[in-house]
Amino acid sequence: MNTVRVSSTVDKPTAINLIVGMALWMSLSVLVVQLFTVDAGFTFAQLYRLLAISGLSATIWHFVFFWLGERAMQARFIYLTTAALVIPAGMTIWVFTNPPLSYTELQWLAAAYGLGGAQFIAFTRSEKVDTSGIGWTLAVNAGVAGIGIVIAQAALPYLTTIDLFGMASGASWTTVHGSGDIVGVIAPGAKLWLGNSGWLTIAAIILATVTWQLARPSASPQAPLGSxxxxxxxxxxxxxxxxxxxxxxxxxxFGSFIGFTITFPLSLQTFSTTYSPSALTYAWIGPLLGVLARPFGGWLADLFGGAKVTLWCAIVLALSCVAAGVITYNAMNSPLPEQWFLGYLLVFLVIFIATGAASSAIFRSVSVVLPLDQLPLALRWLTTIATAGAAYIPTLWYVNSTTQTPAYALFVFAAFYVVCAVLVSYMYLRNRAEFYNP
Structure with missing residues (x-):
């Protein structure tokens, strides 16, 4: 039996910390939509730029953690970085309870949020597992941080409609455009307490700290992921x-998954200049399906081979992005853009499923084509580079928002997926390939 040391399970205290970090980071994807609904005075291009800044910050922090090596894998390091999230949480409370808003302050806030996303790199426990099941194992680990994404996009829009903290919540904001949450549509004129996300993050950090302190005496010694x-x-x-x-x-x-995840709520809201859908009512569904698809994709890769599953997913992604681009173009030029919205939403749900499944399939392939002693570090390298999707995808949307050509971004993505499909076919699905269907 071939074995490799990977994180077979993420312990509960660490899992809570990862969830808190991802929830804080992805709360920005909700806040930018709410900034539009309260008419804070920023263009869609400026809002996309905030997402790109946050994605770039997360990528930079990922590189820092990657080069720190084993030190960034230790439980104490993870908990200390979680405690540091008090800084962006406090900035959120200050910015949204002391209007008027400054775009410079929002850019610094977006950069601070990136620290939460960097914790996705952490896997702390090391166990021996059969490499034939590594696709499933790593998919389950990655799904832990995905929980934070879903919590942020599903729960935060609803919680900001409630005055949870009284005077500490500060003054409320009034919606000018239609909005929504997991319960349904929020009509113009409703009250939002945008500083709630900061207070909720602080509460979550306290919970994570208490959990760590309670679990620490009984926790078994943890080895870092690889040497x-x-x-x-x-x-x-x-x-x-x-x-x-x-x-x-x-x-x-994964780059597409994380990039579309942070961008999807705002892309729904900017679906058409003459139609404002209830974006936050639906946005969380895509990331949820992507997270659920990771174990499924890992299981398929263990069963049929990682390269085959990756190829299928690349083809689905290419076709889906072409379809989404056509829908976007037609909606932008239609007197009734709302009739195209459901198709756009459904196509993106397919995109999220394909990105989730492909992420696990590629992890499976990596475990075959790389020496086992290189695998732990390589997996972290892949995650570090792919996090850049949270920067370049909103950047491309920002560029196309300034020129009113959002469909072009989707066609560019489709072309990239075609290139990846060709690459997989040539390198890993030829009979004489160095590694066939790893």
């Missing part, structure tokens, strides 16, 4: 051509 303490390990994975091939494919998969 990656010297520069030779870094050089080895970067010299391997398959590292770079898998990196590109993981950008296609």
């Amino acid at each position: 990656v303490t010297n520069r030779d390990h870094y050089a080895a994975i970067l010299r391997n051509k398959h590292t770079w091939l898998m990196t590109l494919l993981y950008v296609m998969a």
Whole structure:
């Protein structure tokens, strides 16, 4: 039996910390939509730029944690970085309870939110597992942080409609445009307490800290993920051509998932200049399906091979982005754009499922094409690079928002997925390939 040391389960205290970090980061995807609904005075392009700044910040922090090596994998480090999230939480409370809003302040706030996203890199427990089941195992681990995404996008819009903290909540904001939450539509004129997200994050950090303190005495010693303490390990994975091939494919998969996740709520809200749907009522469904698809994709990859599942997903992504682009173009030029909204939503749900399934399939392939001693570090490298999807996807939407051509961004994504499909077919599905259907 081939074995490799991976995180078989994320312990509960660490899982809570990862969920808190991702929830804070993804709360920005909700706040930018709410900034539009209360007519805070910012253009859609400016709101997309905030998302791009946050994604860039998360990517930079990922690189910092990656080069810190084992130190960033230790439980104490994870809990300390969670405690540091008090800073962006406090900034949120201050910014949204002391209007008027400054765009400069919002940009700094977006950058601070990126620290929460960087914690996705952490896997702390090490166990021996059969590599034939590694797709499923790693998919379940990744799904833990995905819970934070769904909590932010499903719960936060509803919680901001409630005066949870009295005077500490500050003055309310009044919606000018139609909005929504998981319960349904929020009509113009409703009250929102946008500072609630900061207070809720602080409460979650306190919960995570208490959980850690209670669990620490009985916790078993934890080994870091792999042994990656010297520069030779870094050089080895970067010299391997398959590292770079898998990196590109993981950008296609997880990069698309995280980029579309942070952008999807605002893209629904900007579906048409003459139609404002209840974006936050539906936005959380896509990431939820993507998270649920990860274990399913891992199971399929363990059963049929990672390359085959990756190819299927790349084809689905390409076709879906073409369909979404056509729908967007027609909606932008239609007197009744609302008739195109359901199709747009459904196509993106398919996109999220495909990105989730592909992410796990690629992890499965990595475990075959790379030496086992390089695997732990390589998985973290892939995650670090793919996080850039949270920067370049909103950036592309920002560029196209300034030119009123949002459909073009989707066509660019489709072309990228076609390239990835060709790459998978040539490198891993030829009979004479170095690794066939890993």
